[in-house]
Amino acid sequence: MPWFRPEELDEEQRRCYDELLGGPRDRSVLTDAEGRLEGAFNARLLDPPVGTAIQQLGAALRYGSRIGDRQRELVILTVAVAERCDYEWHGHVPGARRAGLSEQQLTALRAGAPVPGLSDDDRIACEVAAELLRDNDLCDISYARAAAALGLATLFDIVSLVGHYRHTALALRVWRVPLRAGDAAVFGGSHPAVEERA
Template identity: 30%
Template sequence: MPRIPYPDPATLSDLKREVLSGTFGRVLNISRMAMHAPDAFWAAQRALGRAAIFDIGIGQRQRELIILRVAYLSRSDYEIYHHESIAATLGIRDAEMKALEIGYFSNFAAAESCLCEFVSEVVTNVSPSDRTLASMQEHFSLPAIFEVLIIACTYMMLARIAAVSGPDIDDEAVTAWNPRQPQPHRG
């Protein structure tokens, strides 16, 4: 049961109705819950979220490593549920997800290990160490580093929205981000 009730659909603005009309052919509970936000914040979050999903320069695998590391550190069951499913679709193995969960990155390629350490330090310490930031600069361009940072911060925000509001876990996890790709049922 949610900690905060979902908003009454009859009270929603036209903007929110338009935004929710096509989300994976259904409305995710986190999206329903976030409808409490004022329209300007809602629109900004939508644009940021879409950019983090569809307009990234880093790879989809790296995006999901970022999101899962944030979700594990934030203990966000809601985000973990959806992003483990997406990660599996992208070929991220269960052992890799477990390593992300416990913070053991040595079996990842050097760039991914550095990425995961950077995200860990941003989530837990706000700022990465000079050493970690220097390592990121060896592996990633400055625009890519900012992309990683923005994706991590976006999902930190979503994890906290979920923690405070407590949306129900959706019946079916998202398995892919391509809006034209059908969402298979998980058994």
């Protein structure tokens, strides 16, 4: 798909672009040196009203939900592993490190192994995400355990976070979004080079 330059955007696309860059996300990772949107954000310019709604949902889940930073990054990285999404993995490992996840924990997560040293709540959040990704549902036992430990509002946010990042992984695949310069494939997929984008 086209990799839109800011000067090529129509009025509706420009509103979507400006809202994204004016939001809470780290602007330095949203655009390349030419101001083009990175990752799935570029594709969202194809339909600005829908793209804006999707990016607003993502911002609400990342910056306004009841999920703490550590749990949020654990859940997102669990999605990245299940979807074999290198772009999501690279995009969220720095946040996971800032939230206190160790290299040993990240290595276990990437391998799909039990993550050592998690609190009970963090472990339950990971288990909920993994079950949702594997079964597209939660069994009654998992639901009851998560609701009791985390509360229904946090469980709602985790379900929403899994759905949003699964959607993002799908968009990254369909639009063949290349990894950023310097990022290598983690899950063995092939990615177009950055310079191959139109």
